[in-house]
Amino acid sequence: xxxxxxxxxxxxxSKFESIAPSQTLAITAAAKQMRDEGQDITSFxxxxxxxxTPQYIKDACIEALQEGKTKYTPATGIPExxxxxxxxxxxxxxxxxxxxxxxxxxGAKHSxxxxxxxxxxxxxxxxxxxxxxxxxxxxxxxxxxxxYFVQTKKENxxxxxxxxxxxxxxxxxxxxxxxxxxxxxxxxxxxxxxxAIVEVCASxxxxxxxxxxxxxxxxxxxxxxxxxxxxxxxxxxxxxxxxFSKVYSMTGWRLGYTAAPLEIAEAIAKIQSHTTSNxxxxxxxxxxxxxxxxxxxxxxxxxxxDMRRQYMLSRLGTINNIDVVEPEGAFYFLVDTSKMGLSSMxxxxxxLSRYKVAAVPGIAFGYDQSVRFSYATSLDVIKxxxxxxxxxxxxx
Ligand code: PMP
Ligand code: GLU
Numbered sequence: 001x002x003x004x005x006x007x008x009x010x011x012x013x014s015k016f017e018s019i020a021p022s023q024t025l026a027i028t029a030a031a032k033q034m035r036d037e038g039q040d041i042t043s044f045x046x047x048x049x050x051x052x053t054p055q056y057i058k059d060a061c062i063e064a065l066q067e068g069k070t071k072y073t074p075a076t077g078i079p080e081x082x083x084x085x086x087x088x089x090x091x092x093x094x095x096x097x098x099x100x101x102x103x104x105x106x107g108a109k110h111s112x113x114x115x116x117x118x119x120x121x122x123x124x125x126x127x128x129x130x131x132x133x134x135x136x137x138x139x140x141x142x143x144x145x146x147x148y149f150v151q152t153k154k155e156n157x158x159x160x161x162x163x164x165x166x167x168x169x170x171x172x173x174x175x176x177x178x179x180x181x182x183x184x185x186x187x188x189x190x191x192x193x194x195x196a197i198v199e200v201c202a203s204x205x206x207x208x209x210x211x212x213x214x215x216x217x218x219x220x221x222x223x224x225x226x227x228x229x230x231x232x233x234x235x236x237x238x239x240x241x242x243x244f245s246k247v248y249s250m251t252g253w254r255l256g257y258t259a260a261p262l263e264i265a266e267a268i269a270k271i272q273s274h275t276t277s278n279x280x281x282x283x284x285x286x287x288x289x290x291x292x293x294x295x296x297x298x299x300x301x302x303x304x305x306d307m308r309r310q311y312m313l314s315r316l317g318t319i320n321n322i323d324v325v326e327p328e329g330a331f332y333f334l335v336d337t338s339k340m341g342l343s344s345m346x347x348x349x350x351x352l353s354r355y356k357v358a359a360v361p362g363i364a365f366g367y368d369q370s371v372r373f374s375y376a377t378s379l380d381v382i383k384x385x386x387x388x389x390x391x392x393x394x395x396x
Contacts, residue, residue, distance in 0.1 A: 022135060022364075023360055023361060023364030024047065024134055024360050025046060027358055027359070027360050028045035028046035030352070030358065041352075042357050042388065043377065044377065044382075045358045047183060047246070047331060047332060049376045050378055051304075053253070054297045056293045060285050060288065061283060061286035061289075069282050072278055072281070074278060075269060075278050076103035076268070076269045076273075076278070078281075081284050081288045082104065083099065085291065086102060087291075088291055089226075089240070093228075095229050095235070101259055101261070101262055102257060103268045105255075105257060105279060106254045106256070106276050107243060107245065108213045108241055108245060110276070111243065111256040112139055114258065114268045114272060115264070116175070117143050117271055118267035118268050119174060119207050120143045120145035120174050120175060122144035123144075123146070124146070124172055124174035124175070125145065125170055125172040125173045126145055126146070126177060127148050127150060127165065127169075127173060127176045127177070128147050128148065128149055129149075129150050129152050129160035129164075130150065130367055131334060132177070132365055133183045133184070134365055151366075151367075157325055158182065158334070159187050159189055162199065162200050165200045174207060179210075179211040180224070181224070181328070183330050184334045185327065185334045186330050187329070190225070191230070194225055194234075195231070198227065198230045202237060207237055207238075208234070208237055208239070210226065210241065212241060212242045213242055213245065213246055215242060216247045217305060217331055218302075219328055220326075235261075236261055237261075238260075239258055239260040239264055240259045240260070241256065243255060244287050244290055247301075253280075254283065255279055255280075255283055305331050305376070309375055311382065312333055312382060312386065316333060316386070319393050320393060320394070321340055321396065322336060322337055323335075323339075331375050332373065332374050334367070335370060335372070336369060340393075343363070344362040344368045344370060347371055348361040351371070351388075356388060
């Protein structure tokens with residue numbers, strides 16, 4: 001009986017017709033499965049640090065478990081962690097928030113979704129500079145709103161300009177999503193560039209979702225600027241998003257946070273109180289230790305990423321048929337493959353099946369003439385993977 005049953009797709013909400021699963025996660029799962037089947041795969045897939053979570057963070061979580069920190073906490077997180085985030089934002093980002101403006105969420109992905117849900121009504125437009133992190137448009141669609149893409153230019157290091165932003169405004173524009181350092185391009189906005197963008201948004205009453213998850217993964221002596229710290233006007237319209245996944249290598253812990261104007265923070269708190277409740281209790285104690293502990297582990301990880309970045313830059317620069325812009329933050333290279341004339345899906349499928357290299361197709365980031373390589377993986381993997389990629393490029 002079961003074999004002949006056809007599911008009635010009208011039972012699924014119609015918005016899912018336009019929603020794709022995450023390609024970054026899909027390619028990583030495909031690579032893992034092929035590896036489990038015994039194939040020799042090198043993966044430049046998901047942006048997931050290859051380091052283990054530092055021991056002092058694990059210890060704090062284990063201690064919390066042993067002490068019975070296993071019950072619900074306030075929906076938006078434990079006060080101690082909010083206090084530590086508040087202090088971090090003040091000391092490192094020049095931002096002053098009260099605890100009730102901060103909410104701790106189940107990963108920065110969840111923080112982004114909460115923020116979009118809190119601010120966007122159906123029919124609202126959300127400006128997303130492309131190339132973009134793959135989940136933003138789908139989150140906007142899930143909220144019933146519409147993404148409005150602005151294709152940024154390679155010659156501007158893939159950064160949105162204030163003029164481009166101004167041109168993208170319509171009467172329906174509600175939000176701009178900014179991500180610096182950027183996934184997938186590695187671009188970092190300067191203070192001046194942010195100022196110009198804030199001016200446009202402030203004059204049009206546009207909320208800025210500033211995703212700063214890669215804040216500390218920054219190279220070439222570049223400095224990270226928090227959008228909300230640009231001016232008082234910026235702070236009134238900006239939701240700052242950050243988290244623990246990348247910088248402390250805590251992807252599986254699922255902890256991120258938002259800091260926002262009080263009214264937005266209250267809306268986020270309502271959403272969270274009815275959906276996930278608090279993020280996992282004992283994990284929050286690990287995050288507290290992460291913020292309070294010795295930060296030299298972060299510097300060490302950043303040094304290692306930078307070494308890999310420079311190696312990749314030197315290798316990719318010598319490969320024919322491709323172009324790269326030097327990334328100055330995060331841990332990705334967006335390789336421009338337009339000279340090959342292949343769709344990014346076709347390219348990444350061939351690369352995986354014939355050359356055993358997993359990378360994410362640019363179409364997942366709104367730029368089909370590209371492929372993304374994550375260097376959150378060991379130098380050995382990078383070397384082998386680039387040898388194979390070079391061979392692939394020679395053949396195409
Ligand atoms: N923002 C960006 C730009 C990302 O690349 C990611 C991917 N991890 C996230 C947010 C979500 O991070 P988390 O693992 O904390 O949910
Ligand atoms: N953000 C990472 C990436 O872009 C992890 C996967 C995901 O959450 O999308 O690869």
